Amino acid sequence: MYVFVRRNLLPAITNIESESTPSGYAGVMGNKGGVSVRFEICGVNLIILSCHFTAHKENQRDRLNDYLDIINHQSFRDEDVNVILDHDYVFWMGDLNFRLENITKTEAEKLIIEKRFSELLKHDQLNMMKNQKLIFQDFCEGEINFPPTFKFDKGTEIYDSRLLQKDSGNENKIDQTSEESSGNTGGPVDHGSNEVRRNLCIIEGLMQ
Secondary structure (H helix, E strand, C coil), rough: CCCCCCHHHHHHEEEEEEEECEEEEEEEEECCCCEEEEECCCCCCEEEEEEEEECCCCCHHHHHHHHHHHEEEEEEHHHHCEEEHHCEEEEEECCCCEEECCCCHHHHHHHHHHHCHHHCCEEEEHHHHHHHHCCCCCCCCCCCCCCCCCCCCCCCCEEEEEHHHCCCCEEEEEEEEEECCCCECCCECCCCCCCCCEEEHHHCCCCC
């Protein structure tokens, strides 16, 4: 993960630390997990995390464990912000790999075509777990008003016909928490005809 900073803000940035939490293949290979960069900018403690959770629709419990591993095992030297949720602003993004539940691919595509995204999100595994206060309970996410970002037949805008058994999902998510949750998650970004990914988080107004 790279964090880019405007040159004129560099003198204001202090106490930079990074952490990582591997969770794939018994925590040895590190193909899944999360990385973070935390720093202080003009007295504000901020942390940015990027993660890749366990794949496949049936592995919700593993994804929850990935999240808990990151939350519980990452720590920092600053006593005032020793853990992730101690920070003033937390931006969490990545490939969370949550899927749609209790809906067929045909039903999901109908809702997508009709742009009934709020109805679609009722079947989102992540939202279901958030409603149960199992995961990301201190976080909020910007409104999702665009179609799922995964996965298309190469060179087309048709959802992957090879994955009829796998429901589409907005797998690439950005959640944030702060004392006053603010910011903009942006919309999808077109990276050519192979895929569409959600935009990087745009942090505005923190220094104002």
